Amino acid sequence: MRIKKIKLKNYRNYNDIELNFNDNLNIIIGDNAQGKTNLLESIYVLAVTKSFLSISDKNLIKFNNKFAIIKGFLECKNNNISLDILFNESRKIVKINGKEIKKLSDYISVMNVVIFNADSIRIFKESPNLRRKYFNIQISQINRSYLKILNDYNIVLRQRNEFLKIMNINKDSDISYLEVLNNKYADLSVQIWKYRKKYIDDINNYLDDMFYSITNINGLKLNYVSNITANGNDDIKNLLLEKIKNNFSKELQYKMTLIGPNRDDFYFSLNNKNLSLFGSQGQIRSSVLALKLAEVKLFTNIVEDSPILLLDDIFSELDINKRNNILKYLNKNVQTIITTTDIENINENIRKKANVYKIKDGKLFPGK
Ligand SMILES: Nc1ncnc2c1ncn2[C@@H]1O[C@H](COP(=O)(O)OP(=O)(O)OP(=O)(O)O)[C@@H](O)[C@H]1O
Ligand SMILES: [Mg+2]
Secondary structure, three states: OEEEEEEEEOEOOOOEEEEEOOOOEEEEEOOOOOOHHHHHHHHHHHHHOOOOOOOOHHHHEOOOOOEEEEEEEEEOOOOEEEEEEEEEOOOEEEEEOOEEOOOHHHHHOOOOEEEEOHHHHHHOOOOHHHHHHHHHHHHHHHOHHHHHHHHHHHHHHHHHHHHHHHHHHOOOOOHHHHHHHHHHHHHHHHHHHHHHHHHHHHHHHHHHHHHHHHHOOOOEEEEEEOOOOOOOOOOHHHHHHHHHHHOHHHHHHHOOOOOOHHHOEEEEEEOOEEHHHHOOHHHHHHHHHHHHHHHHHHHHHHHOOOOEEEEEOOOOOOOHHHHHHHHHHHOOOOOEEEEEOOHHHOOHHHHHHOEEEEEEOOEEEEOO
16 A cells, blocks of 8 residues: 555644655655654554554644644555544544544554654563564554454453452452453453464564565574463463463462463564574664564565555664665565655665655755
8 A cells, every 4th residue: 555645734843744655765854853753653643543652642742732633645455545533632533534433443454554663673672561562553453353352351351450459358259250250361362362473473474584685694583472382282271271270379469460461572583592682783673674574575465455664764773785785675566654864875776766855843845
């Protein structure tokens, strides 16, 4: 799919702008703090209805204003779609072709984006919670049902934690209620594990090739760690219920659920060495970029339409060979929007074919 045009009103440091994109490479050049990240963020928000990681919707509204609007026009494989999001101080409204959509899960899988930005690196360095959030968004973009299961899971998880608190105080609480919750909890956990495992397996089908195309080195793998390591045909649900049973006194002591997808983690390894422990900055950056390119491949295969690739300041910490390898790779069939502070980072031949904008203090000017 391609985004043909975006309109922003009162979004971050933008007043009122309209921007057209070409179908291949679009380059946004600007000094620090001019609005490059904000612009890519707006495209991401248009797709997933919220910003990266832990940024609240309210921050997206330009200072001293009451609302923000993002409007985008998409050209997809079979049709053209317009998307609208309005944020005001209390809520957001999303629309597809002018019609309001009540359930966000019906909206989120319409536009597919893959983004690389400063958070992408953080995700693989900081707490596992960030990685779980990240993969939840990725999987939701290609599976409508995943988000629904995840919401149900979070509800049961909350109920279970609350009940553990009650049980901790009142030893006579009704244990059969906990058993009902455990059963629901196990059913939903198994479904989440299956989606996550499948997603990571699918990504690994492309990941190493993508890493090779950037670094000329083989051996990158994305690893998935969960509390239950099942072998093939194991009955995962019963394994989980058993483990929950064995850990009951510990859970009661901590008053929270200690086993399940809420404890999952993900890490990169390069030739079996854990990059979170041993990776250099550049290695982690190249791994995350390889993951993004693998996601593009996977999404394209599953959705049968390519996602939009957003690359925010990818060049820092990468040597010239890797920069050129990435640029060579980008020149293919995926619409890409890339930001940089320095146009010299981008090879002249590639620049000539691209759509270039300069950005200064939230205003756009034709570039080149
Ligand atoms: N809600 C908001 N209202 C108004 N201005 C905002 C809002 N949120 C952020 N800004 C401002 O937008 C400006 C541009 O930020 P942005 O992160 O897009 O810069 P950038 O071009 O990506 O810079 P860098 O090269 O340093 O990454 C900053 O000066 C920031 O203070
Ligand atoms: Mg930025």
